[in-house]
Amino acid sequence: MKVFALIDCNNFYASCERVFDPRLKGRAIVILSNNDGCIIARSNEAKALGIPMGVPFFEQKAILKKYSVAVFSSNYQLYGDMSQRVMDSIRLYVPDMEVYSIDEAFLRLDYLQPRNLYEYCKTIRAKILQWTGIPVSIGIGPTKVLAKVANHVAKKQTADGIFDIRSRQKQDEILKTLDTEKIWGIARKGSERLSRMGINKAAELRDASSAIIRRHLSVVGERILRELNGQSCIDLEAIQPKKSIMSSKSFGNLLTKKESIKEALANYAVRACEKLRKQNSRAQAVHVFIQTNGFQKTDRQYNNALTHTLTTPSSDTRIIIKAANFCLDRIYKQGYRYKKTGIMLLGLIPTSLEQKQLFVDFNPRPSDHLMGVVDRINKDHGPDTLFFGAQGVTKEWKMRCGSRSPRYTTQWDELLRVR
Amino acid sequence: MTTVFSIASKNKCSLPLALCHVEAGFPSPADDYMEGSLDLNDHIIKHPAATYFVKASGDSMTGAGIFNGDLLVVDRSLKPVHGKVVIAEVDGQLTVKRLFKVEDRFSLQSENASYPPIEIQEGNEVVVWGVVTHVIHNLL
Numbered sequence: 063m064k065v066f067a068l069i070d071c072n073n074f075y076a077s078c079e080r081v082f083d084p085r086l087k088g089r090a091i092v093i094l095s096n097n098d099g100c101i102i103a104r105s106n107e108a109k110a111l112g113i114p115m116g117v118p119f120f121e122q123k124a125i126l127k128k129y130s131v132a133v134f135s136s137n138y139q140l141y142g143d144m145s146q147r148v149m150d151s152i153r154l155y156v157p158d159m160e161v162y163s164i165d166e167a168f169l170r171l172d173y174l175q176p177r178n179l180y181e182y183c184k185t186i187r188a189k190i191l192q193w194t195g196i197p198v199s200i201g202i203g204p205t206k207v208l209a210k211v212a213n214h215v216a217k218k219q220t221a222d223g224i225f226d227i228r229s230r231q232k233q234d235e236i237l238k239t240l241d242t243e244k245i246w247g248i249a250r251k252g253s254e255r256l257s258r259m260g261i262n263k264a265a266e267l268r269d270a271s272s273a274i275i276r277r278h279l280s281v282v283g284e285r286i287l288r289e290l291n292g293q294s295c296i297d298l299e300a301i302q303p304k305k306s307i308m309s310s311k312s313f314g315n316l317l318t319k320k321e322s323i324k325e326a327l328a329n330y331a332v333r334a335c336e337k338l339r340k341q342n343s344r345a346q347a348v349h350v351f352i353q354t355n356g357f358q359k360t361d362r363q364y365n366n367a368l369t370h371t372l373t374t375p376s377s378d379t380r381i382i383i384k385a386a387n388f389c390l391d392r393i394y395k396q397g398y399r400y401k402k403t404g405i406m407l408l409g410l411i412p413t414s415l416e417q418k419q420l421f422v423d424f425n426p427r428p429s430d431h432l433m434g435v436v437d438r439i440n441k442d443h444g445p446d447t448l449f450f451g452a453q454g455v456t457k458e459w460k461m462r463c464g465s466r467s468p469r470y471t472t473q474w475d476e477l478l479r480v481r
Numbered sequence: 482m483t484t485v486f487s488i489a490s491k492n493k494c495s496l497p498l499a500l501c502h503v504e505a506g507f508p509s510p511a512d513d514y515m516e517g518s519l520d521l522n523d524h525i526i527k528h529p530a531a532t533y534f535v536k537a538s539g540d541s542m543t544g545a546g547i548f549n550g551d552l553l554v555v556d557r558s559l560k561p562v563h564g565k566v567v568i569a570e571v572d573g574q575l576t577v578k579r580l581f582k583v584e585d586r587f588s589l590q591s592e593n594a595s596y597p598p599i600e601i602q603e604g605n606e607v608v609v610w611g612v613v614t615h616v617i618h619n620l621l
Contacts, residue, residue, distance in 0.1 A: 084608070085573035150530035193531035193557050195610075471533060478535040480553070480568055480577045 064294045065172040065202065065228070066209040067183065069152060069190075071145075072197045072217065074165035076105035078144045079134055081195035082470045082478050090131040094119050097312040098135055098464060118357060135463035143471040144194060151193045155186050160298040168206055170298055183224050202226040206296045207289035210246040211236060211264070230292075237265035237290065247286050252279055264290060307345075309334040310404020316355060317400045323352065324390060325454035330405050331386045332453060335379040336440075338407055339433055344375035346409030348382055350389035355401035366393040375411055378429040379436070382407070383452050525615050531558035533611065535568065535575075542566070542577055544592025551618045553577065555611035570608040571599055577613060 071077060076091040090107035094100065100118055111129055113122060119133075126133055145164045152159060158170035176182040183200045190198050200223060201213025208227050215236055216225035227233055243253035245264055255278055261267050267275070268290035276284040285295045309330035317323050327350065338345060351367035368389040376382065386405050413430075439448045446453070468476035526532045537551045545566055547553065553568075561567050563582040568575055569589055578589035578599065587601040601607050 082575075084570045084575065084610075087573075147530045154530075189558075193528070195557070477552075478533070478575065479538045480535050480575045481537075481539045481541060 063172065063204055064170065065179065065204065066206050066294070067156075067169040067171050067203075068162075068201045068206070068209040068213040069167050069169065069186070069198050070201075070213050070217065071148060071165035072199060072223075073103065073105050074145075074196065075103040075134075075136065075141055076108075077196045078137075078141050079132075079467055081144070082467070086132055090129060091134065092122075092126065092131055093134050093136050094465075095136060096463075097314065099312060102136065133465055135466035137466045137469060139469040139472045140467065144196060147194045148190055148196055148198070151190050152186065155182075155189070158298060168209065168298055171202070180224060180226060184222065187223060197223065199223040200225075202228060204228055204292045205289040205294040207246050207286055208233065208292065211240060211244075214240075214244060233292070234265065237268055238263060240264040242267055245286060245290070247282060252283065255279065305410055307334050307337050307407045307410065308404065309337075310351075310402065310406075312402045313400070316358075316361075318396075318398070320390070320394050320396075323394065323400055323403055324387060325452065327386050327390055327403050327405060328383050328450060328452035328454070330403070331383045332379055332446075332450060334405055334407050335377060335382050335433075336437060338377045338410065339437060341410075342413045343410040344377045344413055345372065345382065345407035346375045346411065347371045347407075348385040348389065349406040349408055350386050350393065351404055351406075352390070352393055352400055353402045354398050358399070358401075361399055362397075364395055364398045366395075368393050369408065375409070376429075377413070378427075378433060379450060380429075383450060387452075525554055526556075527614075528556055528558040531611075532556050532614075535577075537577055537616075541591040541593050541596045542579075545579065545616075546618070547577060547592075547613075547616050548618060551616050553613050554615040554617065556614050557611040559612040559614070561607075561609040561612050566613040568610040568613065570610060575610055580607065580609065 073091075075093040076086075079091060079093075080086045088107065089105075090111055090113075091105040092101045092108050092113060093103040095102045098119055100116055101113065101122060102116065104113055104115065108131055111125070111131070113125065113131070125131075141164060148165075149159075149161050149167060152167055152169070156169045156171065156174065158173055160168045162168055171179060171182075174182075179202060183202065187198055187200055190196060199213055199216040199220075201209045201211065201216050202225070203209035203212045212225045212227035215227070216223050219225070227236060240263060241253065242248050242256050242261060242264055243250060245253075245267070248256070248267075256262070256267060259270075259274075259278065261270060267287055270287065272284050272287050275287050279286075288295050311326075311330070313326060317326075347369055349367060349369040351365070353365045354361055354363045356363065370385045370389050372381065372385060382405075390403075436448050440446065468478070470476060470478050522529075533555045535553050535555055537547050537549065537553055539549055547566070555568055559565075561580055563580060565580055566577065567580045567589075568577055569580070570576075571589065576589070578591060581588045581590055581598075586603060587605075587607045588598045589601070589607065590598040
């Protein structure tokens, strides 16, 4: 029988902040999205205060102040580095793992056959805590869906953060009271559909007819039903290169001038191209969008987007910036106050799989070499040591991140200080 | 950029090393036999996922060779035992001190006569953040 585990970091972003500032222990913490727009993460204490998730920061300012909640801008450099440390620590114990998100990993434990699975997970949990300072919960089950359910229980109802749902008896007990919305892969829409069919709890879905579920929720729903029955259908997945790359952020201030938006867009294009080259791919099309601020009810609203197909797949930043400008020139309209722009690179293909075109023949291309040099210089000497003219120097559009904590683990001049 | 501190092997800084000791005067003929290269990260960092760099402030540990502005290499995977220099939590602050344990009582001691030791109340535990393994002190 297969045995899966899901390791999930508890309140990951808040926990990262606590590692480097012990005064935050036991204090309510919220983390804001890019540009300090919305609340995107909360510590347990903040949840207990009733501060909701995903709401605009300005709406909550009063209550945050009243309870002296610690407010942080998101510090993705820190969270990314700590995530890698957590994953590296797990990998020392369990080589068969799938990094599922920044703070979750699925493991296969049956290959290891440890004598006492529970004790083994306890050791892993203690090690992660010691090495990184991040508390985690571990759910163990015969399938990924059940391991996810077990993790939910581990987080909410256990003292040591570990729950094993492999026995049928435990499955009955837990699934009986679990809402279908909480099941991995079902989400709000699926659960509303199930509810109309009279299925509200996970156990009812498990015991439903698979044919009917397939008819209403497609094969995905049927697979979940099987997984709830302990029949493993979804295995660990190796990391696949991304099919599209997105780079977008809100502006620090609303922008009206095309030149400023162009500058921001060029910067996102540069980031996107760096990612593209890092995974050794080229893009076949460039998609650009602009948006006004939907929260600003008094402003006139305008949102638009355009996709431009490239003659030849490319990872050359200069060509991508040109294509992005081409799109922006066509969708930009004067007289609006813009909040956000972004670029998406589509139709990514590996550099190795390139078809030669009849009239375009450079493979390998001279630009590959040039971009390689740019990437290397920026890697060795810091981001944007070498930058494109279109990126500009004043950066009027730059993000707000007023209350970001120091990037303790990725910047020499922001290290933790000890007396 | 995570490149500097994700101390994995992808970020190696290698220096070729000649196998003889450095002595003023004639180079040894053995210098012709170069042996690969050495990575300072390999030497200093045994557990990359658990190793953090922190900066020392103040003069409380000058006796241990830790001066203001020095870079400390801290390994969280090591067990804090009596006599080790550690990063510990005191009143919500992280501080670098030497850990002492005498008959089940812990104290954190400075290495500078002008700072008194911090006694840990009986029954209380010291929260140790990590064990300091190396000090990097700039001589320039």
